[in-house]
Amino acid sequence: xxxxxxxRPPEKTLGLEELxxxxxxxxxxxxxRKGHEAADLAERLAEIGFLPGERVRLLARALFxxxxxxxxxxxxxxxxxxxxxxxxxxxLPLRVLRP
Amino acid sequence: MNAxxxxxxxxxVGNPNCGKTALFNLLTGSRQKIANYAGVTVExxxxxxxxxSGSRVRVLDLPGAYSLRPxxxxxxxxxxxxxxxxxxxxxxDVVVAVVDATNLRRHxxxxxxxxxxxxxxxxxxxMVDLARRRGLPIDAPALGRELALPxxxxxxxxxxxxxxxxxxxxRQHAAPESAVADGVDAPARAGxxxxxxxxxxxxxxxxxxxxxxxxxxxRILGRLGLEGVPADTPSDRIxxxxxxxxxxxxxxxxxxxxxxxAVFAWAQPFMxxxxxxxxxxAGLIGAALPAGLLQSLLVDGVLAGAGSVLVFLPQIVLLFAxxxxxxxxxxxxxxxxxxxxxxxxxxxxxxxxxPLLSSFACAVPGILAARTIxxxxxxxxxxxxxxxxxxxxxxxxxxxxxxxxxPARTVGFGVGLQGLVLFVLYAAGVGGAFAxxxxxxxxxxxxxxxxxxxxxxxxxxxxxxxxGIGLLQRVEVFVRRVGTIILALMVLLWFLSSFPAPPAGxxxxxxxxxxxGRLGSLLAYLFAPIGFNWQISIALVPGLxxxxxxxxxxxTVYALSAAGSDVAGQVAxxxxxxxxxxxxxxxxxxxxxxxxxxxxxxAARRETNSWRYPAIMAGxxxxxxxxxxxxxxxxxxxxLALP
Amino acid sequence: xxALFERLIVAAAVLASALYAFKALAPFGxxxxxxxxxxxxxxDRLLIWLAGQGACDACGPRPAPxxxxxxxx
Numbered sequence: 035x036x037x038x039x040x041x042r043p044p045e046k047t048l049g050l051e052e053l054x055x056x057x058x059x060x061x062x063x064x065x066x067r068k069g070h071e072a073a074d075l076a077e078r079l080a081e082i083g084f085l086p087g088e089r090v091r092l093l094a095r096a097l098f099x100x101x102x103x104x105x106x107x108x109x110x111x112x113x114x115x116x117x118x119x120x121x122x123x124x125x126l127p128l129r130v131l132r133p
Numbered sequence: 134m135n136a137x138x139x140x141x142x143x144x145x146v147g148n149p150n151c152g153k154t155a156l157f158n159l160l161t162g163s164r165q166k167i168a169n170y171a172g173v174t175v176e177x178x179x180x181x182x183x184x185x186s187g188s189r190v191r192v193l194d195l196p197g198a199y200s201l202r203p204x205x206x207x208x209x210x211x212x213x214x215x216x217x218x219x220x221x222x223x224x225x226d227v228v229v230a231v232v233d234a235t236n237l238r239r240h241x242x243x244x245x246x247x248x249x250x251x252x253x254x255x256x257x258x259x260m261v262d263l264a265r266r267r268g269l270p271i272d273a274p275a276l277g278r279e280l281a282l283p284x285x286x287x288x289x290x291x292x293x294x295x296x297x298x299x300x301x302x303x304r305q306h307a308a309p310e311s312a313v314a315d316g317v318d319a320p321a322r323a324g325x326x327x328x329x330x331x332x333x334x335x336x337x338x339x340x341x342x343x344x345x346x347x348x349x350x351x352r353i354l355g356r357l358g359l360e361g362v363p364a365d366t367p368s369d370r371i372x373x374x375x376x377x378x379x380x381x382x383x384x385x386x387x388x389x390x391x392x393x394x395a396v397f398a399w400a401q402p403f404m405x406x407x408x409x410x411x412x413x414x415a416g417l418i419g420a421a422l423p424a425g426l427l428q429s430l431l432v433d434g435v436l437a438g439a440g441s442v443l444v445f446l447p448q449i450v451l452l453f454a455x456x457x458x459x460x461x462x463x464x465x466x467x468x469x470x471x472x473x474x475x476x477x478x479x480x481x482x483x484x485x486x487x488p489l490l491s492s493f494a495c496a497v498p499g500i501l502a503a504r505t506i507x508x509x510x511x512x513x514x515x516x517x518x519x520x521x522x523x524x525x526x527x528x529x530x531x532x533x534x535x536x537x538x539x540p541a542r543t544v545g546f547g548v549g550l551q552g553l554v555l556f557v558l559y560a561a562g563v564g565g566a567f568a569x570x571x572x573x574x575x576x577x578x579x580x581x582x583x584x585x586x587x588x589x590x591x592x593x594x595x596x597x598x599x600x601g602i603g604l605l606q607r608v609e610v611f612v613r614r615v616g617t618i619i620l621a622l623m624v625l626l627w628f629l630s631s632f633p634a635p636p637a638g639x640x641x642x643x644x645x646x647x648x649x650g651r652l653g654s655l656l657a658y659l660f661a662p663i664g665f666n667w668q669i670s671i672a673l674v675p676g677l678x679x680x681x682x683x684x685x686x687x688x689t690v691y692a693l694s695a696a697g698s699d700v701a702g703q704v705a706x707x708x709x710x711x712x713x714x715x716x717x718x719x720x721x722x723x724x725x726x727x728x729x730x731x732x733x734x735x736a737a738r739r740e741t742n743s744w745r746y747p748a749i750m751a752g753x754x755x756x757x758x759x760x761x762x763x764x765x766x767x768x769x770x771x772x773l774a775l776p
Numbered sequence: 777x778x779a780l781f782e783r784l785i786v787a788a789a790v791l792a793s794a795l796y797a798f799k800a801l802a803p804f805g806x807x808x809x810x811x812x813x814x815x816x817x818x819x820d821r822l823l824i825w826l827a828g829q830g831a832c833d834a835c836g837p838r839p840a841p842x843x844x845x846x847x848x849x
Contacts, residue, residue, distance in 0.1 A: 064340070075584070080343040081200045082586060083239050093369065094376035098474050101483070101585055103376050105369070108236045110589040112470045112483075117586060427782040430789060618800050624793035735801060744803070 048125065050118040051102060053092045059123035061088045061106075066120060076120060083107045084121050140181075141306060142191045142223060145257075146215060146247065147231035148240050149197030150590040152259045155289030156231060157194040158602050160298070165606070176504065184303040193225065200343075201246045205507035215250065224252070227305060229298065231257045231287075234264035234271055235591075237359060241280075241350045242343070248282060253305075256284040257298055262291065263593075270358050279353045290596040368591040372467070381471050388459075388468075389490075396451045396494070403447035411440040426631075433685075434627030435620065443616075444681075445495065445525045450608055452494035456487070457603045461595035466587055473585065479567045480574025482508070482585060485515040489566070492522035498607060500736045508584070514573050516740055517750050520733045521566035521726065523559045526680035530724050531558055533684055537705045538717040561725045565757065622731060623682070626675040630686075645690075649674045663759060664719040664766035666712070673729070680729045714773060719766035727758035799826050 066076040083106045094103040100115045147153045161180025178194040196207035203209040232240035277284035288294030354360040422428040459465045473483030484506045492499030499519040506512040542550045635646035653671025668690045676683035734747040811827040
């Protein structure tokens with residue numbers, strides 16, 4: 035009988051604003067929420083680098099929880115909670131190989 | 134475009150924070166001219182450079198843009214210019230796409246969009262020194278091959294760092310056909326319109342195209358061995374403190390305190406020197422010319438007018454210098470980050486911090502700095518409240534009144550009463566500004582969340598050269614704007630305060646008889662309820678031009694003939710005797726709010742493109758001033774149990 | 777320096793200041809109107825300067841010099 039292979043747990047996506055500090059994550063999707071100029075916001079985030087597949091990290095949270103300082107690619111941007119919430123990410127395991 | 138008659142035009146385009154402005158400064162030195170684009174308040178920076186062969190090239194520094202799809206008025210200009218939509222502007226001969234070599238991942242996307250436009254594009258790989266220091270494998274020719282565009286290396290902050298770009302422009306100018314060999318699209322260069330371009334495709338409007346562009350960029354980076362994402366950078370390590378929720382605000386407070394201390398303390402000797410110089414000049418003129426109209430015009434009108442501007446120059450220069458250093462180093466966006474929530478509570482964003490900070494020296498540059506705020510409503514509100522930030526011009530008035538009426542006692546812990554009152558006045562200004570912003574926020578109904586998306590660029594050591602150029606520019610703009618219009622207004626006010634001249638033997642001060650005096654006497658009825666006597670009312674009329682003028686005007690009203698620095702010293706004992714304490718306090722309260730500064734109104738008019746907002750500004754500020762003065766007057770009378 | 781000479785200088789300074797203040801502060805429409813009214817009586821260059829860009833240089837396009845000169849010929 036073949037040994038039980040450990041199955042991969044389903045990937046849990048978080049909103050960027052829920053990510054713990056200094057944790058690497060990968061963007062899964064950038065979705066506009068209702069109540070903003072929705073599509074515009076998503077595109078704007080894409081233009082400044084928030085695209086599926088990019089690596090992100092939360093660098094800092096100001097007092098009272100916003101704004102958030104986010105590292106995306108090689109840049110750092112300050113985002114509101116509501117803006118960060120549009121970015122769905124999945125946390126990467128701690129030991130990440132860097133090329 | 135006739136290449137023979139006109140000078141070639143080179144446009145610098147790039148993402149924000151790519152070092153474009155430093156490169157522009159390097160190329161053009163101080164041969165820059167700053168104006169406005171027609172019909173909008175976006176700054177147009179154009180300069181000239183001379184190539185080695187002596188030919189002249191015009192260089193235009195366009196506002197930074199993340200993509201060709203504009204989100205702010207600044208970006209709109211860049212996009213419109215590049216797409217040739219601006220009626221008054223010619224199409225550029227060469228577009229220099231400036232990219233940050235340490236961050237090709239993001240910057241190359243704009244290059245791809247520019248490439249699709251079919252115009253001659255050359256890529257300036259900027260900050261190569263930083264990139265090499267970080268060990269990134271920079272290979273300009275290889276990048277050029279991948280992009281099919283000419284690529285040159287530049288270092289914006291080092292002398293000679295733009296040589297390769299200059300050489301390229303030189304070759305371009307001399308032999309345009311060779312551009313084909315370098316890989317530039319030939320059709321665009323063939324002396325005519327580029328092939329009609331599919332703008333929508335070029336601009337890459339939607340998510341899918343942005344993602345496609347990013348794939349292309351990653352492919353290119355992969356070919357060059359640059360696809361790695363950097364680990365913890367020195368910037369990040371600094372940010373752990375600077376952006377820390379507790380340590381960060383402490384660092385900010387300490388920085389601000391240092392800046393204010395420095396500006397006020399270090400500027401003193403220079404201010405005294407300038408005051409002395411003006412007094413000396415006044416003395417010279419007084420000796421050289423017989424007493425009469427001309428002498429009065431020169432001493433009371435021109436010197437007093439120019440003096441009232443020049444005396445603040447040291448403070449303004451120092452404050453600008455600090456702001457430029459903080460800006461260049463990359464710290465200011467962090468300050469905006471930390472203050473964003475606080476500002477958000479009154480309906481502003483952290484971006485308003487810089488314009489409001491500048492307003493502590495003088496509201497005029499503060500209002501001009503509001504251009505960096507992308508949201509139109511935020512910008513208007515910032516402009517409307519900027520004058521309430523206690524500007525330097527209030528200091529002579531505060532100094533005179535506090536020095537005369539507030540006893541020089543200490544109230545414990547070594548804090549002097551006079552210093553405390555000054556601090557209270559400052560706080561009242563800031564508090565008032567925030568209160569007004571909050572009211573405007575409620576009136577606006579829209580509860581829209583203001584977008585932020587503010588870049589926090591890497592820290593770097595500010596370049597002295599750029600600092601010098603930036604400082605010179607801002608000071609020049611300030612001195613020219615304020616100096617010319619204030620001088621003109623001072624002369625006019627001198628005229629109104631001197632004519633008609635009273636007949637010989639007139640018992641009261643001469644100014645009473647003049648037009649300004651009559652106006653003041655009328656105003657005295659209006660100001661009686663808040664405790665201003667007619668002398669104050671008259672002095673406020675010339676004081677409308679600029680706040681500090683009221684000190685000299687009081688001197689005129691009390692029939693003094695001293696000029697420049699002496700006035701305050703001689704006025705103090707006179708008003709100490711003539712005024713009651715409530716009157717003095719009421720005048721202080723008036724000055725916290727009153728818009729006694731024509732330059733501010735003019736600057737606001739210029740920045741908002743209409744007289745509506747300056748009118749609102751003047752209206753609400755006069756109302757607040759009257760209210761504050763009235764309350765202060767009656768409250769202090771009651772507290773002091775005066776009749 | 778004779779009193780008359782003094783008065784002349786002062787008057788010139790005041791007039792120049794008034795003109796400058798007007799150019800810098802008045803709305804574009806007013807300036808063009810005033811310039812048109814004065815055309816013929818004052819040199820063209822001065823009028824163009826008066827109506828041209830001032831502190832409110834974002835108010836609109838500059839008047840074509842021809843438009844101002846039209847009235848004066």
